[in-house]
Amino acid sequence: MNIPEIYASMVFNDKVMRERLPKDIYKAVRKTSKNGTHLELDVANTVAAVMKEWAIHDGFISPTEDGGVIMDFSGKELVKGEPDASSFPSGGLRATFEARGYTAWDPSSPAFVKDGSLYIPTAFCSYGGEALDKKTPLLRSMEALSDAAVKILHLLGSTDVTHVDTTVGSEQEYFLIDKEMYKKRKDLLLTGRTLMGAPAPKGQEMEDHYFGVLKPKVSEYMHELDKELWELGVPAKTKHNEVAPSQHELAPVFQTANVAVDHNQLTMEVMKKVADKFGYACLLHEKPFEGINGSGKHNNWSVSTDTGVNLLDPGKTPGQDLQFLVFLMAVIAAVDEYQEVLRISVATAGNDHRLGGNEAPPAIVSIFVGDELEKVLSSIEEGTSVKGSGKTQMGMGAHVLPHIMRDTTDRNRTSPFAFTGNKFEFRMPGSSLSVADPNIVLNTAVADKLVLFYERLKDVAPSEMDEAVHDLLQEMLKKHKRILFNGNGYTDEWVEEAGRRGLANLASLPDAVPHFISDKSISLFTKHGIYTREEILSRYEIYLENYVKTVHIEALTLLEMVRKDFTTGLVRYMKDVTTEALKKRDLLPDSLCSYESEILKTLDKTSEEIVAAMNRLAEDTSKAEGIADLLEQAKFYHETILAEMDELRFWTDRAEAIIPDEYLPYPPHSVRHPRCEESV
Ligand code: ADP
Numbered sequence: 054m055n056i057p058e059i060y061a062s063m064v065f066n067d068k069v070m071r072e073r074l075p076k077d078i079y080k081a082v083r084k085t086s087k088n089g090t091h092l093e094l095d096v097a098n099t100v101a102a103v104m105k106e107w108a109i110h111d112g113f114i115s116p117t118e119d120g121g122v123i124m125d126f127s128g129k130e131l132v133k134g135e136p137d138a139s140s141f142p143s144g145g146l147r148a149t150f151e152a153r154g155y156t157a158w159d160p161s162s163p164a165f166v167k168d169g170s171l172y173i174p175t176a177f178c179s180y181g182g183e184a185l186d187k188k189t190p191l192l193r194s195m196e197a198l199s200d201a202a203v204k205i206l207h208l209l210g211s212t213d214v215t216h217v218d219t220t221v222g223s224e225q226e227y228f229l230i231d232k233e234m235y236k237k238r239k240d241l242l243l244t245g246r247t248l249m250g251a252p253a254p255k256g257q258e259m260e261d262h263y264f265g266v267l268k269p270k271v272s273e274y275m276h277e278l279d280k281e282l283w284e285l286g287v288p289a290k291t292k293h294n295e296v297a298p299s300q301h302e303l304a305p306v307f308q309t310a311n312v313a314v315d316h317n318q319l320t321m322e323v324m325k326k327v328a329d330k331f332g333y334a335c336l337l338h339e340k341p342f343e344g345i346n347g348s349g350k351h352n353n354w355s356v357s358t359d360t361g362v363n364l365l366d367p368g369k370t371p372g373q374d375l376q377f378l379v380f381l382m383a384v385i386a387a388v389d390e391y392q393e394v395l396r397i398s399v400a401t402a403g404n405d406h407r408l409g410g411n412e413a414p415p416a417i418v419s420i421f422v423g424d425e426l427e428k429v430l431s432s433i434e435e436g437t438s439v440k441g442s443g444k445t446q447m448g449m450g451a452h453v454l455p456h457i458m459r460d461t462t463d464r465n466r467t468s469p470f471a472f473t474g475n476k477f478e479f480r481m482p483g484s485s486l487s488v489a490d491p492n493i494v495l496n497t498a499v500a501d502k503l504v505l506f507y508e509r510l511k512d513v514a515p516s517e518m519d520e521a522v523h524d525l526l527q528e529m530l531k532k533h534k535r536i537l538f539n540g541n542g543y544t545d546e547w548v549e550e551a552g553r554r555g556l557a558n559l560a561s562l563p564d565a566v567p568h569f570i571s572d573k574s575i576s577l578f579t580k581h582g583i584y585t586r587e588e589i590l591s592r593y594e595i596y597l598e599n600y601v602k603t604v605h606i607e608a609l610t611l612l613e614m615v616r617k618d619f620t621t622g623l624v625r626y627m628k629d630v631t632t633e634a635l636k637k638r639d640l641l642p643d644s645l646c647s648y649e650s651e652i653l654k655t656l657d658k659t660s661e662e663i664v665a666a667m668n669r670l671a672e673d674t675s676k677a678e679g680i681a682d683l684l685e686q687a688k689f690y691h692e693t694i695l696a697e698m699d700e701l702r703f704w705t706d707r708a709e710a711i712i713p714d715e716y717l718p719y720p721p722h723s724v725r726h727p728r729c730e731e732s733v
Pocket residue numbers: 220221222223224304305306307308353354355356363473475476
């Protein structure tokens with residue numbers, strides 16, 4: 054494989070534009086893309102024509118006989134397209150009579166050709182101008198952060214910086230399972246996770262059944278996945294990950310947040326497509342299998358200047374340390390102050406199963422900075438010099454701030470938000486999430502703190518700046534240090550300790566989401582021009598709607614599986630046992646048939662419970678549909694429906710443990726295969 058040749062071969066990127074666009078047009082696009090302004094129509098017309106030509110003449114796209122869609126594509130569509138937005142969830146932002154929505158090309162994210170179609174990354178807004186998408190607020194948040202960062206950098210002496218970029222690399226976890234197995238389970242097919250099935254007797258036995266056969270082909274899959282992603286300009290690197298059987302991970306090279314988010318969406322799509330080719334199903338659900346580790350997405354996040362400085366890199370000189378500490382503290386203060394909003398940014402029905410499962414970060418937001426940095430921070434707080442692991446760090450041109458050494462301590466894998474040397478890794482996002490949301494919140498919250506810092510420092514004389522920064526850092530640390538936690542986030546002690554510290558523990562989506570429309574949250578987003586009040590309210594509704602729909606579909610799927618598939622197997626097995634027992638009686642009239650009776654008694658009793666649980670769930674699922682208030686409805690689904698699903702599962706799992714696998718019309722959740730029993 055000739056990587057340089059295939060890399061980004063399907064992408065209308067900067068290189069292609071530079072080669073093909075007239076110079077002045079290219080410059081205009083670059084400017085638009087850098088400043089986030091709108092394309093002029095004449096520029097757009099030329100770009101559209103060149104884009105079209107590139108796509109057709111390079112043989113990526115063959116126009117249809119009548120000229121097809123691509124032929125109608127002009128600059129107008131690039132600047133302002135008008136697709137029908139009526140089926141797009143708008144959370145009340147759009148009445149049906151204004152079903153139109155508008156799209157506008159985001160020139161900072163390149164267009165590409167996939168499966169014979171030209172794709173153009175666009176922002177999407179309603180007839181009334183409200184953002185319906187995640188891209189618009191993400192771009193707004195990147196601008197807000199850049200503006201705030203540039204101001205403070207100028208104050209601290211980095212006057213050559215004109216723009217700051219948010220950088221993101223999101224590592225993506227996923228499962229590959231056999232497609233035939235997948236297709237046989239309605240729950241996996243319809244909801245992405247198994248809703249019933251006894252846990253495996255010894256942990257990860259499912260390996261044999263769902264995963265075992267895949268292994269030889271997995272590396273071919275990864276190879277193909279890399280290749281297809283590279284063609285699309287996604288700098289991906291697949292790797293094996295041994296946490297759960299057949300769970301894998303893909304780590305991209307980091308990019309500008311906006312492009313990284315688009316690329317992550319593309320990655321998820323291509324993962325599924327390539328899986329299909331190989332006879333696999335790619336599962337992106339946060340918790341596909343009970344009893345087996347779920348999947349997340351690690352959002353690595355940092356900020357870099359247009360002069361090439363990573364602002365979360367401690368750096369080599371005291372001046373860089375000062376900047377570093379300011380930005381570090383802005384992140385700490387932001388994450389503490391807006392912890393609820395950050396938690397909401399990763400809230401989905403699926404992720405609720407993962408957070409707090411003692412395998413993924415807990416639902417409590419906290420920050421890990423490592424021992425070395427913790428020492429530096431306490432020295433700032435106490436106003437003393439720092440002595441760290443034999444390396445005494447003090448002085449620097451600035452006499453009040455300690456110098457930072459690179460941390461050598463082990464990484465803390467249990468922290469939801471960990472400093473990893475030159476970036477933060479946010480580990481709460483679930484595997485199916487769009488990483489736009491957490492990055493919107495991070496950018497905005499950090500921008501908010503940088504604005505605050507700027508206000509506090511803007512009138513300080515340069516000769517007193519170091520002192521003033523020190524005092525500010527000290528004050529911020531005192532206020533926000535409760536968010537710092539270097540210990541094990543999986544323990545119950547931490548839950549208690551976090552409670553004492555007053556940290557939020559928002560275990561479920563319905564618990565978390567009301568904080569999204571709190572005064573604090575609304576004021577954060579509106580102040581920085583990220584969301585209007587209406588845009589926040591619409592998203593609040595969409596969070597709840599998605600949650601309600603997800604759990605509703607799960608409940609119906611479980612009911613159908615139990616009613617049709619499971620019960621059929623159960624009844625058939627009971628019938629066979631009965632028939633056999635009666636036959637045996639004929640032959641041996643004195644036989645007690647204890648074994649058969651025992652099975653029948655247990656299954657009979659269990660079926661009573663199953664019927665009762667099934668009826669309760671069916672009744673309450675209907676009742677849930679009738680609840681008018683969305684939040685009340687979501688709470689009902691969380692507290693009642695999910696609990697009743699668990700109850701039903703408890704009883705069917707009991708029965709399933711007795712019924713031989715061949716009686717079930719779907720592959721069992723766990724595999725009680727003799728070979729598995731032997732292996733350790
Ligand atoms: P690991 O965490 O496994 O040691 P790395 O530190 O190399 O691996 O990176 C993990 C992820 O973090 C990768 O996706 C990488 O691109 C991303 N990353 C590295 N540096 C940055 C940065 N400055 N900003 C955003 N993401 C980054």
